[in-house]
Amino acid sequence: MAPNGRVDVVFYDTRFDPGIRSNDVVYTYSTDNGETWARNVRISDQSIDRRIGVWGINYDMTSPPSLASAKEHAVIAWDDPRHSDLSVADNLAVGGGLQDIFVANAQFSAIGGGASKAAKMIAAGVVGLLAVGLILLVVASAARGGSGDQAARRTRAEEPKPAGVS
Numbered sequence: 795m796a797p798n799g800r801v802d803v804v805f806y807d808t809r810f811d812p813g814i815r816s817n818d819v820v821y822t823y824s825t826d827n828g829e830t831w832a833r834n835v836r837i838s839d840q841s842i843d844r845r846i847g848v849w850g851i852n853y854d855m856t857s858p859p860s861l862a863s864a865k866e867h868a869v870i871a872w873d874d875p876r877h878s879d880l881s882v883a884d885n886l887a888v889g890g891g892l893q894d895i896f897v898a899n900a901q902f903s904a905i906g907g908g909a910s911k912a913a914k915m916i917a918a919g920v921v922g923l924l925a926v927g928l929i930l931l932v933v934a935s936a937a938r939g940g941s942g943d944q945a946a947r948r949t950r951a952e953e954p955k956p957a958g959v960s
Contacts, residue, residue, distance in 0.1 A: 847875035
């Protein structure tokens, strides 16, 4: 339960299974102690192929996805073998393959205060310093460019001329 009383629920669901023994992570919440629930939202961006990894040998069938609730958001994590290299024979063996952890965030309100006076003052200071630095760079380049041309002209005028050339 979130500090503001929102009840968050996350679960594996097979309703999107294309017939390959897969499931998806689904999320819902209630703001009235379970009287009503928000529509179910599919959190996983693709179905989790359970023919690969520890689920393939019915080893970890009861481990639910993880959930952490805060006032502004809920963080959801689940295991997924999608990065298994299926060209490697051991990954295709029963129980083989990688088990990575994927994370998603269900956000309800802005995190952080975007309107902080201190943040605005710091941003203004950084922009001001960048502007001053750019102006100094342009002035230094212009000053160097003028003196550099004169030095180049002087060097060419002072170069010795080949014999027989007047």
